[in-house]
Amino acid sequence: MKEGESPIAVRGLTKSFPGVRAVDGLTFSVERGEIFGLVGPDGAGKTTTMRMLAGVLTPEAGEVRVAGCDLVKDPEGAKQRVSYMPQRFGLYEELTVDENIRFYARLFQVKGKACEERAARLLAGAGMSEFRGRLAGKLSGGMKQKLGLVCALIHTPEVILLDEPTNGVDPVSRREFWAILYSLLGEGVSILTTTSYLDEAERCHRIALLHEGRLLFCDTPAALKANFAGQVLSIVTGDPRPVASLLEGRPGVGSVMVVGDGLHVVVDDPARVAQLKNELAAAGVTASIEAVAPTVEDLFVEAVRRGKG
Amino acid sequence: MRAMLSRLRHMLVKEFIQVLRDKRTRFLLLGPPVIQMVVFGYAATLEIKHVPMAVLDYDQSQASRELVSRFEGSRYFDVRYRLTDRRQVADLIDRGEVTMAVEIDAGFARLLGKGETAHAQVIVDASNSNTALVGLGYLNEVAGSYAREYQLASLSRTAPLAAGGLPTIVLDKRPWYNTDMSSQWFFVPGVIGNLMLVIVMTLTAVSVVREREIGTLEQIMVTPIRRSEFILGKTIPFFLIGGLDATLISAVGTFWFKVPLRGSVWVLALGTVLFLLGALGIGLFISTVSATQQQAMVTSFFFIMPAIIFSGFGSPISSMPTFLQYLTLLNPMRYFQTVLRSVYLKGVGIDVLWPQMAGMAAIGIFMLSVSVLRFHKSLE
Numbered sequence: 220m221k222e223g224e225s226p227i228a229v230r231g232l233t234k235s236f237p238g239v240r241a242v243d244g245l246t247f248s249v250e251r252g253e254i255f256g257l258v259g260p261d262g263a264g265k266t267t268t269m270r271m272l273a274g275v276l277t278p279e280a281g282e283v284r285v286a287g288c289d290l291v292k293d294p295e296g297a298k299q300r301v302s303y304m305p306q307r308f309g310l311y312e313e314l315t316v317d318e319n320i321r322f323y324a325r326l327f328q329v330k331g332k333a334c335e336e337r338a339a340r341l342l343a344g345a346g347m348s349e350f351r352g353r354l355a356g357k358l359s360g361g362m363k364q365k366l367g368l369v370c371a372l373i374h375t376p377e378v379i380l381l382d383e384p385t386n387g388v389d390p391v392s393r394r395e396f397w398a399i400l401y402s403l404l405g406e407g408v409s410i411l412t413t414t415s416y417l418d419e420a421e422r423c424h425r426i427a428l429l430h431e432g433r434l435l436f437c438d439t440p441a442a443l444k445a446n447f448a449g450q451v452l453s454i455v456t457g458d459p460r461p462v463a464s465l466l467e468g469r470p471g472v473g474s475v476m477v478v479g480d481g482l483h484v485v486v487d488d489p490a491r492v493a494q495l496k497n498e499l500a501a502a503g504v505t506a507s508i509e510a511v512a513p514t515v516e517d518l519f520v521e522a523v524r525r526g527k528g
Numbered sequence: 529m530r531a532m533l534s535r536l537r538h539m540l541v542k543e544f545i546q547v548l549r550d551k552r553t554r555f556l557l558l559g560p561p562v563i564q565m566v567v568f569g570y571a572a573t574l575e576i577k578h579v580p581m582a583v584l585d586y587d588q589s590q591a592s593r594e595l596v597s598r599f600e601g602s603r604y605f606d607v608r609y610r611l612t613d614r615r616q617v618a619d620l621i622d623r624g625e626v627t628m629a630v631e632i633d634a635g636f637a638r639l640l641g642k643g644e645t646a647h648a649q650v651i652v653d654a655s656n657s658n659t660a661l662v663g664l665g666y667l668n669e670v671a672g673s674y675a676r677e678y679q680l681a682s683l684s685r686t687a688p689l690a691a692g693g694l695p696t697i698v699l700d701k702r703p704w705y706n707t708d709m710s711s712q713w714f715f716v717p718g719v720i721g722n723l724m725l726v727i728v729m730t731l732t733a734v735s736v737v738r739e740r741e742i743g744t745l746e747q748i749m750v751t752p753i754r755r756s757e758f759i760l761g762k763t764i765p766f767f768l769i770g771g772l773d774a775t776l777i778s779a780v781g782t783f784w785f786k787v788p789l790r791g792s793v794w795v796l797a798l799g800t801v802l803f804l805l806g807a808l809g810i811g812l813f814i815s816t817v818s819a820t821q822q823q824a825m826v827t828s829f830f831f832i833m834p835a836i837i838f839s840g841f842g843s844p845i846s847s848m849p850t851f852l853q854y855l856t857l858l859n860p861m862r863y864f865q866t867v868l869r870s871v872y873l874k875g876v877g878i879d880v881l882w883p884q885m886a887g888m889a890a891i892g893i894f895m896l897s898v899s900v901l902r903f904h905k906s907l908e
Contacts, residue, residue, distance in 0.1 A: 270907060273749075273750050274749075274750065274905075275746060275749045275750060275905065275906055275907050276906065276907055276908065277906065277908065294905075294906075295752070295905070298750060298751060298752045299752050301750070302750075303747075303750040305743065305746050305747065307743045308743070308747065309739070309742060309743035309744030309745065309746060309747035309748070310744070311542065311545075311546060311742075311744060312742075313545065313546045313549050313550065314542065314545055314546065314549075318542070318545060321538075322538055322541075322542045323747075323751065325534060325535065325537075325538035326535055326538065326539075326748070326751040326752065326753050327751060327752065328531055328534065328535075328752075330534075370747075
C-alpha cells in the first residue's frame with residue numbers, strides 16, 4: 220500500500236442484479252484507525268457493497284482498492300490482509316471453538332506460538348476463554364458471533380469488513396463486541412461495518428447513509444447533526460399514533476417518527492413550535508413540545524424522506 | 529507449495545473431524561453398506577424356483593396324472609391348486625395366487641395311445657415377462673422329457689430294436705467361469721458397484737452445497753485458499769471412505785457369498801480407485817452447481833438410476849438400442865461392472881481390462897477438472 224493511500228477506497232462502485240441496481244455509483248474511503256459505519260434500510264445495498272470489498276462479488280463498474288490492492292484486477296490479492304465477517308459467520312458446528320479458530324488460522328498460514336497468543340488474547344477479549352473446548356454448535360447466538368469475530372481476526376488483518384456483526388446479539392455481548400473493535404484500532408486497522416442499530420452508528424467515527432444503492436450523506440455523526448437542516452421537536456403525549464397522523468404533511472413538517480411514548484418531528488424552523496401547539500390544542504390533544512438535538516435516527520429518517528421526495 | 533499443502537492438510541483435518549466426530553455418522557458410513565450388501569446379495573437373483581401353479585386335469589388318465597406328478601417333482605414348480613373348472617384359473621391369476629395354470633384336455637391319453645399329438649394348454653401371468661419366459665422354458669423341458677420317455681417306452685413295446693438306435697442330438701454344456709451358472713455369482717460383484725455408486729454420489733453431492741447452505745463457503749472464499757485445494761480437501765476424505773467401504777463390501781462378497789475372486793486384488797483395487805474418481809467427480813459437479821442440499825440429492829438420484837440401468841448390471845448392454853449403447857460409454861458404472869465381473873469370475877488382468885480402466889480414468893479426470901473449473905471463489 221502506498222504512503223497516504225486509504226486502506227479502503229471506492230469510486231463509482233456499481234452492481235446490478237436482474238431487475239435492480241443494488242449499488243449505484245458509490246464513492247467513499249475509510250482511513251487507518253477509523254471505524255466507518257454503513258447505515259441503511261434493508262435492501263439498500265450494504266451487503267452487496269461488503270461482498271464486493273471482500274472480493275467475493277465482481278463489481279460491474281467502478282474502482283475498488285482494498286489494502287492497496289485493486290480488487291477489480293486481482294480479487295484474490297488482498298485476502299491475506301483483509302477480514303470479512305458476513306451476517307452469518309460460517310462456523311463448523313461439529314468443531315470446537317479451538318478447532319474452528321485453528322482451521323481459519325491455518326488457511327491464513329497463522330500457526331505456532333503467534334497463533335496461540337493471538338487466539339488467547341482475542342478469546343479473553345470476547346470473554347470466551349473457558350469455552351475453548353466446547354462445540355461451536357452448542358454456543359449461544361452471541362457467543363457464536365463473537366467466535367466468528369475471533370476467527371475473522373486471527374490473521375491480524377489490516378482491513379476488517381463486518382456485515383451487521385451484532386444482528387441478533389444480546390446487549391452485553393454487543394458491548395463486548397464493540398470493546399474488541401475499539402481495542403483493534405490501536406493496531407492501526409480500518410474497520411468498515413454495516414449496522415441497522417442506530418445507537419451503534421453513533422459509535423462510528425464516520426457514517427454513510429445508503430439508500431437504494433446510493434450514498435445520501437457521509438460524515439462524522441457530530442458534523443451531521445450540526446449541519447442538520449431543520450429542528451427536531453420531541454412531542455410527549457398520551458397516545459402518539461393519532462397525533463402522528465394529525466401532523467404528517469402539515470406545512471413545515473418533515474418526517475414524523477414514533478419514539479417510545481412520544482414523537483420526533485422534524486420542522487423547517489424552530490418557530491413552528493407555537494403553530495404546532497395551536498394545531499394540537501385545536502384537535503383537543505394535550506402534549507408537551509420541546510426542541511431537541513437530532514439523533515442519528517432522525518438524520519436517517521429525514522434523509523430517506525427527502526431522498527424519496 | 530508448502531502453504532498449499534498446509535492449507536490442504538487442514539482442510540482434510542477439518543473434514544475428518546466433521547465426518548467422524550459423531551458416532552451416528554461413523555456408523556452410517558460403514559454399517560448400511562455392509563448390511564445392504566448382505567441383503568441385496570441374497571435378493572438380487574434371476575433364478576426362478578417354486579413358481580406357484582394350478583393344474584386343470586380334464587383327462588384324469590394315468591398319462592395326465594404322470595405328467596402332473598412330473599411338475600410336482602420339479603423344484604421349479606409348486607402345484608398349489610388342482611382345479612375342476614376353467615373359470616377358477618382367471619381368478620387365481622388375477623389375485624397373483626398362481627403364475628401358471630396347465631390345462632390338460634380330455635382325450636390326452638387316448639391321443640397319445642393312438643400315436644397322435646396330444647395337447648395341453650398353459651396359461652401364464654406374463655406381467656413379469658422374465659419369470660414367464662423362464663417358467664415356460666422349464667415347463668417345456670419337463671413336458672418334453674416326459675414326451676421323449678413316452679415315445680421310447682411305446683417304441684420299445686412295438687419295435688424293441690429301433691428304440692436303441694433312435695437318432696438324437698445332445699448339447700454338452702460347458703459353462704465357463706460360473707460352472708453352476710449361479711446368478712448370485714453374477715449379481716454380487718454387480719451389487720458392489722451399485723453400492724459404491726450410491727455411497728460416493730450421495731456423500732459428495734451434498735459436500736460443497738452443504739458449506740454453501742451453512743454459510744461457511746462464503747467464509748472460505750475470503751481466505752487465501754485456492755479452489756483446487758478446496759475441491760481436493762472435499763474429495764480426498766470421501767475417496768478414502770469410499771475405498772474403505774469398497775474393501776468391506778468386497779470382503780462380504782468374497783467371504784460371505786463365496787464369490788471366487790479369481791483375478792488380482794490389485795487389478796480390482798485399481799478399477800475401484802478409477803471408478804471412485806468418476807463417481808466423486810460427478811458428485812462434486814452436482815454439488816458445485818446445486819443451490820441447496822435438497823437439489824443436490826434429487827439431482828444425484830436422477831443420475832444414479834440411469835447409471836445403474838445403463839451399466840449392464842441387470843440387462844445386458846448388447847440388448848439395448850444402438851444409440852443407447854453409445855450413450856453408455858459415458859457411464860463410469862458400465863466400465864466398473866465389467867471390471868468387477870471380469871476380475872471376480874474370469875480372473876482377467878489389465879491386459880484385457882485396460883480399455884475399461886482408461887474409460888474410467890478419462891471420465892474421472894474430466895469430471896474432477898470440470899468441478900474445479902466450475903467452482904469459483906465467488907458468490908455469483
